[in-house]
Amino acid sequence: MKGIWGGLVLAAALLGLAAPLHAATKAEPPAVKKTAPKAGGKTAVKPKPKAKANTTKAAAGKPVRHATMVDNDPAHLALHSSSVLVLDQTTGQAIVEKQSGSVQPIASITKLMTAMVVLDAGLDLYEVISIGEEDVDSLKSSTSRLPVGTTMTRETAMLLALMSSENRAANALGRHYPGGLPAFVRAMNSKAAALGMYNSRFEEPTGLSSNNVSTAHDLARMVAAAAHYPEIRHFSTTAEARVELRGHIRDFVNTNTLVRSDNWEIGLSKTGYISEAGRCLVMQANVAGKPVVIVLLDSNGKMSRVGDANRIKRWMESASLVNARRSA
Template identity: 70%
Template sequence: MMHRFKLAVLGTALLGMLTGVPAGAATSKKPEGHGAARKSEPVAAKKTGNKAATQSAASKSAPKVVAKNSKPVGKLAAAPERAPAKSQAKNTKAVPASKLAAAADVDKKAVRRVSMREIDPGKLALYSSSALVIDQSTGHAVIEKQPDAVVPIASISKLMTSMVVLDAKLDMHEVITITDADVDTMKGTRSRLPVGTTMTRETAMLLALMSSENRAANALGRHYPGGLSAFVAAMNRKAHALGMYNSRFEEPTGLSSNNVSTAHDLARMVTAAARYPEIRQFSTTAEAKVELNGRVRDFGNTNALVRSDSWEIGVSKTGYISEAGRCLVMQARVADKPVVIVLLDSQGKMTRVGDANRIKRWMESAGLGSARKA
């Protein structure tokens, strides 16, 4: 009996324990209004603006919104600055370091000071038998090639002819006439001035200097006070006065091979001729229209360089007879320096012009380094 009672009590206790645990568990895990709370949570979040929910949603959607509708901020702001660099990289080729080094070397060479004294003029290929270039600012010879050889000078003589006429202060508007005495009987050269042509002394000088008209030059000498012999004597006196001690003149045209001089003497003559405005103007006139005997004729300069924009020429005169070869003298400005150029006995029609251009390029290349350095 007692045993049954114990079993009953134990069973009751076990039953109580079994029924009490579920009840406690249900009470602790299932608070009041649980179902209502779940249904109202989304609404509460919308109405109360739950900060955690809002911030979480914003953080998830922010990158997309900023990327589409706004300019990036913070680190993203660097993107627009890098874009031009990428674009520039597409259009610009990278320069190898070796080329940059070579360019630096070229720049160093370009600014190196160069003097004409550092360049051997002997390496300058000149095809004139006698040549001389004088820097008038210093009086020094820049180039010399047989400068003291006494040679025929042909129509270079006409510079002396013009100086003698101007020194006499004769009326430049006086009319003079071409006669049989002006016809070339030594070389048989042609002329565009027929016998009987009349012109002013000024026009005769223009044609003698610009177009090297022999009849015009001879007429200038004939119409000198005392005639042709007095004129030739005046030419030689002028030469001596200029220090042209190795020069001699026999007539005013240069057709005679006995009209001789040296490159050094001619440099003195050109320097003197440059002091006469009329000689400067007439000898560098490129072309002229001259009315002769009621007919207008075109005359051009025998020196093609006076028509070149790359030359600044103050005095010019060409000459040619077979004994003298082709000759050219000029007073010009080359490499920003006043110079006198004398070229005698050039073989070939364009040799004297070629030599003049070679001298000009040589002087400019020598002066270029000094100009850059300065």
């Protein structure tokens, strides 16, 4: 009799291990499924009770993958830029990385360094400078809306270089530096060394040369430094401007369409493109309550750098929401 009774107790105990899971499923209503924005193309839910693994069963019985800030594999974001770095400025932690140490051409991202060197020199921003034959692009034969002979203040030249990526304006800034372009380029490389950009090299102030090279990590340092200059923050995020040139009013727009978006809070921005560098974009922004630096290099489509930025933003916001609910 004791043997039979003991067997019944053991069976009841084993069944009791599984009972809470089945009971919870029946007693509680199905967890509400929250569809995350299409960052990883999957759905995030808050399971009840919490699952120990990174996947669980949704109400419909399908496995669901949870987005978390720890899960920083860029393959899940389907990023089209060949080199990526998203850096949390508060902690210094890399949130997303993809070939962030690769040395490659940086195109007009160069112009952030150009602006810093001009401002560090304390040159008069209201001094009038001119566009000369020396400022015409002989490397890529790119066009410009600034004819030779155009005059403007150094401040306007900086605005057009940062906002509309005007190459002639950027070159004129370097050419009107004390000691001319050779001295200016030396100052650019000295500034890079001072910032710890040890894998970077600058040959001229526009970015048209493919010999202007850096890494995503070095550029994150440069962006963080440039964000300390009010003029750079303001000029690089100006959506559009009307400028009087040679008696005519000209409209200029920012090369980064995201600065005109209400969905973004951007503190600094710069785009770049030459064939060797691909489409590039760097920004300092607040995303999901975090101040971050975003570096996207060598993106392989005209709009893919913007798409990558939006994918990163949606993923961070989704992950932040999931983490907040888990800790609630």
